[in-house]
Amino acid sequence: xxxxxxxxxxxxxxxxxxxxxxxxxxxxxxxxxxxxxxxxxxxxxxxxxxxxxxxxxxxxxxxxxxxxxxxxxxxxxxxxxxxxxxxxxxxxxxxxxxxxxxxxxxxxxxxxxxxxxxxxxxxxxxxxxxxxxxxxxxxxxxxxxxxxxxxxxxxxxxxxxxxxxxxxxxxxxxxxxxxxxxxxxxxxxxxxxxxxxxxxxxxxxxxxxxxxxxxxxxxxxxxxxxxxxxxxxxxxxxxxxxxxxxxxxxxxxxxxxxxxxxxxxxxxxxxxxxxxxxxxxxxxxxxxxxxxxxxxxxxxxxxxxxxxxxxxxxxxxxxxxxxxxxxxxxx
Amino acid sequence: xxxxxxxxxxxxxxxxxxxxxxxxxxxxxxxxxxxxxxxxxxxxxxxxxxxxxxxxxxxxxxxxxxxxxxxxxxxxxxxxxxxxxxxxxxxxxxxxxxxxxxxxxxxxxxxxxxxxxxxxxxxxxxxxxxxxxxxxxxxxxxxxxxxxxxxxxxxxxxxxxxxxxxxxxxxxxxxxxxxxxxxxxxxxxxxxxxxxxxxxxxxxxxxxxxxxxxxxxxxxxxxxxxxxxxxxxxxxxxxxxxxxxxxxxx
Numbered sequence: 001x002x003x004x005x006x007x008x009x010x011x012x013x014x015x016x017x018x019x020x021x022x023x024x025x026x027x028x029x030x031x032x033x034x035x036x037x038x039x040x041x042x043x044x045x046x047x048x049x050x051x052x053x054x055x056x057x058x059x060x061x062x063x064x065x066x067x068x069x070x071x072x073x074x075x076x077x078x079x080x081x082x083x084x085x086x087x088x089x090x091x092x093x094x095x096x097x098x099x100x101x102x103x104x105x106x107x108x109x110x111x112x113x114x115x116x117x118x119x120x121x122x123x124x125x126x127x128x129x130x131x132x133x134x135x136x137x138x139x140x141x142x143x144x145x146x147x148x149x150x151x152x153x154x155x156x157x158x159x160x161x162x163x164x165x166x167x168x169x170x171x172x173x174x175x176x177x178x179x180x181x182x183x184x185x186x187x188x189x190x191x192x193x194x195x196x197x198x199x200x201x202x203x204x205x206x207x208x209x210x211x212x213x214x215x216x217x218x219x220x221x222x223x224x225x226x227x228x229x230x231x232x233x234x235x236x237x238x239x240x241x242x243x244x245x246x247x248x249x250x251x252x253x254x255x256x257x258x259x260x261x262x263x264x265x266x267x268x269x270x271x272x273x274x275x276x277x278x279x280x281x282x283x284x285x286x287x288x289x290x291x292x293x294x295x296x297x298x299x300x301x302x303x304x305x306x307x308x309x310x311x312x313x314x315x316x317x318x319x320x321x322x323x324x325x326x327x328x329x330x331x
Numbered sequence: 332x333x334x335x336x337x338x339x340x341x342x343x344x345x346x347x348x349x350x351x352x353x354x355x356x357x358x359x360x361x362x363x364x365x366x367x368x369x370x371x372x373x374x375x376x377x378x379x380x381x382x383x384x385x386x387x388x389x390x391x392x393x394x395x396x397x398x399x400x401x402x403x404x405x406x407x408x409x410x411x412x413x414x415x416x417x418x419x420x421x422x423x424x425x426x427x428x429x430x431x432x433x434x435x436x437x438x439x440x441x442x443x444x445x446x447x448x449x450x451x452x453x454x455x456x457x458x459x460x461x462x463x464x465x466x467x468x469x470x471x472x473x474x475x476x477x478x479x480x481x482x483x484x485x486x487x488x489x490x491x492x493x494x495x496x497x498x499x500x501x502x503x504x505x506x507x508x509x510x511x512x513x514x515x516x517x518x519x520x521x522x523x524x525x526x527x528x529x530x531x532x533x534x535x536x537x538x539x540x541x542x543x544x545x546x547x548x549x550x551x552x553x554x555x556x557x558x559x560x561x562x563x564x565x566x567x568x569x570x571x572x573x574x575x576x577x578x579x580x581x
Contacts, residue, residue, distance in 0.1 A: 074498070075460065076469050105491040109472045112425070112460035121426050121546035124455045134550065139454055140348045144357060147551040193469035194500045197486065201494040210492075214580070238581060246510070256475070256490050256511055262454065263510060265492075271580040282344070288555065292578045294570065309561040309578065312570050322567040327581070330571070 002036040002060070002094040003029060006082065006101040006111075009041065009049045011071075016211040017102035019056070019166035021159045025100050026058055026167065027129040036060035036094060040085070042078055044071040054180055055170040065185040072199070073106050076191035079113035084188070086118060086154060096154060097132070103158035103266075104210075111158050120152035125266075127163035141262040142285035162210060162268035162289050202255045206232075209258065212241035215269045215290075217260055218253065219245035219283075221276020221297065221316055225253045230320040231275060237327040243267070245277045261286035276316050279304025296320075332386045334377040335441035337432055337462075338406050338414075339367040340399040341452045350554045357452075357552065366402045369447020371409075373508045375515040376477065377445055378410045385479050386443075388412050392435050394428055396420050400531060407526035408518035414531045417539065425453075427536075427543045429461035434539040436466050441503060443485065448473050448507040459507035469500040475511040 003025045008015040022037065029035040038061040041049050046066050053062050063085070069077050086096050099114060101107035103125045115122035126135040127145070134149045135157070209215065216238070218231050228242070235242050243260040244253065260267055262282040268289030275296045277283060284307055287293065295308035298315050305311045312319060342348055343363040351358050366374075380386035391406045391414040393399050403414040417431050436444060444466075449456035463470035471477070471487030475495065478486045483502045488495050490509045500506075518526070536543055564570045574581045 072496070075463075075472075079464060105473060105489075108456050109460065109470070112457035113464040113470065115457070116426060116429055116461035116464035119426075121424060122455075122457050122461075123547065124457060138555070139552070140342070140357060140452055141344075141454065142555060143348050144350050144552050145555050146549050147553075148547045148549055150547055152546050191469070192501075193504075194471075194498050197497040197499055199491075199494065199496045250511070255494060256509075257492060257494050262451070263449070271574070271578070281347070288558065292574070292580050293558075293561070294574070305561070305563070307558050307561075309559070310570055310573055311561055311563045312567070313563060314566075319567055323571070326567055326571045330575075330581075 001032060001034065001097045002038050003098040003100065004038050004040055004082070004085065004096045006040045006042065006099065006107070007049065007053070008102050008104055008106055009043060009046065011043045011046045012048050014049055014052050015102070015104070016166060016208070017104055017161035019169055020161035020164040021100050021102045022056065022058070022167040023164040024126065024129055024159045025098070028098055028132055031129070031132040032097070035097070038063055040082070041065070042070045042073065042081060044068050050182060057168040057170070059180050062180050062182045063185055064182060065188070067187045069188070069190045072196035073110065074191070074194050074196065075110035075113045076193045077188065078110040079117055080191070081185070081188050082114045083117045098155045098157060100157045100159055102161045107158045111156060115156035118154055118156065120154050120156055121150060122156045122158070123148060123150060124158050125160045126157055127160050138285070141281050142288060143281065160266055162266055202257055206235060207239065207241045209241045209243055209260070210265055210267055212269055214238045214240035214271045215243050215267055216240045216273040216275065217243035217245065217277065218248055218275050219277030220247035220251060222248060222253055228253055230317070234320055234324045234327070237324055237331060245283050274304050274308070275320065277304055278302045279307065332380070332442040333388045333390065333439065334380060334386045335390050335392060335436065335439055335444045336370070336373045336377050336411065337444070337446045337458065338370045338374065338391050338393045338402060339447070339450045340364050340393065340395045340402045341367045341450055344368055344451050350552055354551050354553050356549070364398070364402070366405055367447050367450045369449060369451070369508060369510070371515045372510065372512050373445040373447055374406050374409050374411055375513050376508060379513065381410070390415065390439060390441065392417070392432065394419065394423050394431055403531055404526050405518065407529045408523040409516060410522060413529055416531055416533050417536060418533055419536055419543070421543055422545065423543060424545050424547060425455050425457040425461055426546065427541065428458050429465055430541045431536060431539055432458070432462045433465040434541060436462070443503060444468070444505045446505070446507045448509050459505050463505035466505065469504045471498055471500050471504060471506040473509045474506050475509050477506060477512070
């Protein structure tokens with residue numbers, strides 16, 4: 001038996017989320033006997049990703065589908081590819097018991113399509129592995145945790161990466177004679193049903209939101225987009241990522257991909273600083289995994305203070321410059 | 332053009348849900364139920380397409396108990412044309428929802444199927460993608476903009492992790508909508524009255540030839556760990572000091 005992990009990458013490097021999915025996969029493997037971990041890399045001119053994958057501990061095989069149709073990940077092309085691997089593999093060699101990927105927007109897009117084509121359920125956003133067929137996942141915006149058991153032969157899963165530590169990873173690949181075997185997969189035909197037109201990606205030199213050690217986010221209390229500069233300046237002192245509440249995104253202060261919460265990104269940094277965010281249930285759903293939560297708000301009754309380890313009731317426009325200055329001195 | 336919109340009845344997002352003491356689920360007795368917010372955005376979009384002249388008919392479909400008729404009426408009051416209620420008191424999991432919707436798609440032959448990107452109760456984010464797989468249609472998930480382009484294509488801007496991505500899909504297609512797509516309208520009183528006369532067709536899963544086969548068993552539903560109550564700090568100096576000395580995070 002084997003577990004198939006579909007890598008999330010940008011054709012150059014592996015997303016850290018995939019390293020967390022590998023931890024979840026190895027936890028599942030620990031509940032079964034004789035299980036291999038296979039990493040599937042789907043992309044175009046993605047050789048750098050394959051080289052990085054050579055440094056990942058615990059992999060038995062790397063499968064590569066390097067083709068022009070996978071330049072941008074389209075569910076219509078990815079899903080049949082994964083399904084063909086599951087259905088056409090030499091069964092004497094290995095059978096896939098689990099297919100895992102991270103619960104980012106790419107995985108959420110194709111993974112349910114894979115499951116439906118295989119006629120199995122898909123288990124979304126697991127936060128813990130109880131056994132090979134039993135997992136915990138949050139429901140109702142994280143207000144409850146459900147333990148679910150799957151009766152399907154193949155478990156198709158997306159993993160909440162912030163709930164699992166990254167697997168051991170070495171920057172230099174294993175020695176020549178110890179390399180992980182790479183299997184090049186045959187090209188598939190384009191579905192012809194969908195076509196990539198363009199991407200407008202947010203450029204940022206700051207750490208990635210979902211893996212940053214420190215995250216500072218702003219809400220409606222920031223009042224306008226320009227005031228977010230105060231957060232960026234503070235973020236620079238802490239090497240932090242900047243996020244936002246839905247209110248701040250809806251008001252146009254920042255781009256939607258910075259939204260933290262039930263319908264945005266789920267994060268679990270060491271330090272989360274919420275500035276001018278009241279703390280609606282849907283926002284709290286995205287931050288409860290944080291080690292330390294700090295809230296800065298001028299409303300002493302804001303619900304964010306119920307989950308904050310340290311709360312400061314004050315005007316953010318006074319506090320932010322002061323905090324930035326204090327950290328500058330320390331640095 | 333005919334647009335099919337899938338609608339789910341869920342606990343209102345403002346309700347502070349409680350886990351049952353026997354840990355079998357969520358307390359849903361006497362709790363306010365509404366149309367899932369993402370489904371509401373899907374209805375709004377379909378109605379806007381009708382107003383723009385690109386759609387002729389908006390058909391709602393819901394799977395749920397008899398009481399879900401309330402949510403369908405609310406959807407019809409937003410100016411949808413008619414509705415289908417697939418009546419069942421069972422819990423219907425995403426794969427079965429997709430199979431039931433597949434049958435409705437085969438019957439109704441819509442040019443576009445709109446769904447919310449996720450239901451706020453189960454938080455699965457699966458049904459639209461599964462329906463697209465079963466119907467062999469292309470999918471545009473997490474849509475924040477939808478524009479019809481000739482011939483027979485739709486351009487979808489999607490909210491993805493790094494920003495926005497635009498795809499072109501051949502029609503018929505399945506699109507799941509994100510929060511940023513639109514702001515749903517409120518139903519006017521005349522429209523609420525008019526909605527009472529609109530047709531809701533009742534069918535059963537059996538009559539559609541789908542036997543429900545749940546694949547996941549919920550063993551337990553528990554409350555998440557409660558965070559320790561925090562402290563209020565006096566000023567910035569106090570905050571920085573606590574973060575360094577006590578929490579040791581900076």
